[in-house]
Amino acid sequence: MTSRTEELLPGTQRALLHRIARAQTEGRAPSLVAAVAREGRMVWTGSRSCVDGHAPDADTQYRIGSITKTFTAVLVLRLRDEGLLDLDDPLEKHLPDTGVGEVTIAQLLGHSAGLAAESPAPWWERTPGTLRPELADVLGERPVLHPAGRLHHYSNPGFTLLGSLVEAVRGASWEEVLRREILEPLSLDRTxxxxxxxxxxxxxxxxxxxxMLPEPAEDLGLMAPAGQLWSTAADLCRFAVFLDEGDEKVLSAASVRELRTPSVPPEAGQWDGGYGLGTQLARRGGRTLVGHTGSLPGFLAGLWVCVEDGVAAVALANVTSGPLVGAVAADLVSIVADAEPRIPEPWRPLPEVDQELLALTGPWYWGANTFGLKLAADRGLELHPLRGNGRGSRFVVQPDGSWKGLDGYYVGETLRVMRRPDGSVSHLDLGSFVFTREPYDPEGDVPGGVDKEGWRGLPS
Structure with missing residues (x-):
């Protein structure tokens, strides 16, 4: 048994070690290694092994299976950010003659393209990729099972297509592009x-x-973008930090947020989980987790990040079935976040105050509903209901002086400050909704007008 710690309290350290020890024993895994990152860096690692004195450490490679898909998704988003493709493009536009080219790149990333879950027999995870030398061999005679865009249906061949898309657009192998554009910039030297x-x-x-029985470790060939990679707990902690914060060398924070955004509604009875663009999403104990799990013969892997708490965890085991390492990683996040909650940053005043924006803040009324408009630290605006749950969003200014919604109900919608001829503010227009300084202000251009007699009591 080994353990390395930085900064975590002794009680937290023991709880983490207890959780992975229980997982290795109850799951009967030959070995299990785990790590936790907090506030951007790895703060704990621990491991268990069935062989005394031979426990792995955070630098020991394990196969990570479908966590590979998240790496492939990052490569595709990079192509989009460079203007080389659009996520709504049909696959056919960039990778012709596949037979499924009408599905979009976004549908492939979110597993809503309707493709089959697996390639034709023999089982691709336990046989060499040379048995499937062409995309037609991966897709088979009946590659589409469901109407595109209608439901989430996990598809490994779908990510084979995305890997081939990367190769077609970049003019280099998926492995070479991955190394050059993700592994080297993020210093993932052991992936x-x-x-x-x-x-x-x-x-x-x-x-x-x-x-025990040894499992083969096959080169998956064309299926590599769906599950080929080997990595370590330390490298995956660094990758988890990237999924939290982004890195301009690889993908901006805004594009990483897209990876974490649900792509299709979850199926009935599965409201505690979902899928983004190459990332799995889960709700556990009131927390939202983003990451991915993975499995290949002989290996299990799990990576989860809680953005709100700034905590990530990785768990890796070398066994085909046994410990639910995805649940283990999620539990490690909860142990740290519950025992040592994130300490808020100190409040600080704005470095400078835009008086024109400051004049817009305060109460606004949509009809008789009360909202508050607040000036954010990044010169953005935040509009939220002051009573109960309702529609709210953050806004960022646009070059023409309007404001674009960043999240919530008004994401993508336009907020405009409407002025009178003398330059004074008349009202706010948000997607045709009029917000005035007084409830149903007759001077605020309220749609439908305002009764001339104004507010009144109950007639006697």
Missing amino acids: SAQPVPPHAGGWAVHPWADA
């Missing part, structure tokens, strides 16, 4: 398409006996 020592071997454990 690779092929295992590099020290690395764990993959095992299956007999369901009814404490006996």
